[in-house]
Amino acid sequence: MLVRSPQAALQRLFDEVGSVDQIGIDERVAKYGTRSIKKAAKVWGLRTAVTMVDLTTLEGKDTPGKVASLCQKALRPDDDVSIPPVAAVCVYPSMVRHARRALGNNSSVRIASVATAFPSGQAPLKTRLAEVKAAVADGADEIDMVINRGAFLAGEFGRVQDEIAAVVTACGTATLKVILEVSELETYDSIRAASFLAMRVIRPGDFIKTSTGKTSLNATLGNNQVMLEAIRDFYLDTGVAIAMKPAGGIRSAKQALTFLIAVKETLGDAWLNNTRYRFGASSLLNDLLRQLEKEKTGAYQAPYYFSEAAESY
């Protein structure tokens, strides 16, 4: 007899996609911090990380002016013109048209918009789909959606997948990023299972993304690794390459390099570009620029040279 309970449904999914060795993952990622990346390799890594940044502002107090200056920063992160632009700006749907006006139509910087009642996802499906369509119509190149965690934890996987599929359709040509919100999934097993659910309905080149950045626990090396391995296993099974975006909590250049090491050692060079890997971050960019300047001049730089930290210290 088929047992109908959330636990049983989750168990069947775990059996199907495989479970995660938590101790193994934690030990594996603890080693990434020991890699010694210096000089030319470091500069390469920092510059690559710059091109992977989704420069993000997701606050209630966002204004068109603030978004416009964010876009300028995205296009020209530093007064050193050899520093490349970032991958995208990430804003709320109501700010997409302001970002489009600031960036113009032929910009290399893409516009990502969170949608589907970000960050909770607790709105009727019709409303969420309408939000996606509105953002795409306003000029969004990429849509960051949140999955229905309530449905996932209740074991209603069909519903989770149907909703993602509906958003895929609503996106049209826009790239989709599916936010799992790992802190609400609680275990590595659930993160892996949710990754597979999402990957089975999204298109090649679409993303899975760790978190909204609105909860206490965000992207960690551990859950990044679980998702990278899910992408690897899915790729080896089906040949479909899914991209990855950790978001929230990545503030220092050193952290970013460690994440890149995880990508390199798990998925290889094919994922070391901004069509396959992104960082959702706001303050990371400044630290990347700061470390690049340090590599260029040899002198440690004060953070207030890089447009954050208005305090006198």
Add this chain to the structure above:
Amino acid sequence: MVRLPITKTPKVYVGGAFIRSESARVFPLRDAAGEFFANIPQCTRKDLRNAVEAAAKAGPGWAKRTAYNRGQILYRLAEMIEARAGEMADAIALGGATPAAAAREVAAAVDRLIYYAGWTDKYEQVLGNVNPVAAPFFNFTVTEPMGIIGVITPDEAPLLALISLVAPAITSGNTVVALASTRQPYPAILLGEMLATSDLPGGVVNLLTGFRAEMIPTFATHTHLRAISAVVNAAERKALALGAAESIKRTIMLKAEEKRDWFATTAQSVDAIRDTLEYKTTWHPVGA
């Protein structure tokens, strides 16, 4: 019962924590008779960088404390040293000072802290000003702490000189990253333990031990250090001056070649507080 000796591992006090050098390197400290005493962390430029980050975190909170509260905390630090004066005197005597001279140095260091504790809520009255101007403005000058100050201490008077350079900087709300004497680092190691129990927020004073030649180039060029207060020789002065010009920082350099009496009352003054202050002058319109 035979008891195994429990020896202390000397660690440096950075960001409110006791740490080893990130390089894991140490150098042996010998007492005046040449006997091995302990391994001291040999800090690197990266330790200096980390200490500056710690100081930057602590800075705004420390500067926002009331002047009165900063005075209380400096006084508390003096109390902590006073209570362990014997232990501190032993640490100074390691370098060859007589017990009486060592005790005298500890007492002078405590007194110096009390001196600056008294100044915390008074220097503003002395250094700030209301300026006469020939226009309808209320014009006044107030002081502000500069930020993170690098301190490089001499080998003589390892505790007193360190306190004499650090105390005036933190009096006004600056934070400090200090390099202790290479020849006599142990008093600074011990001072860290006293700082930790003094209510001084972690990161306000960060003490490093190691070799001057390895650290001075980074002290000179680190742009986040706003000033350098140092006792240095001619070659070091040149390195600091060049780096400071590049990174636009203030230098307060005392010549290591000159004999200096750290015990004298002239070694403490409100001028030392002024050395690490910025002035802000405000023109406030008044009714014509």
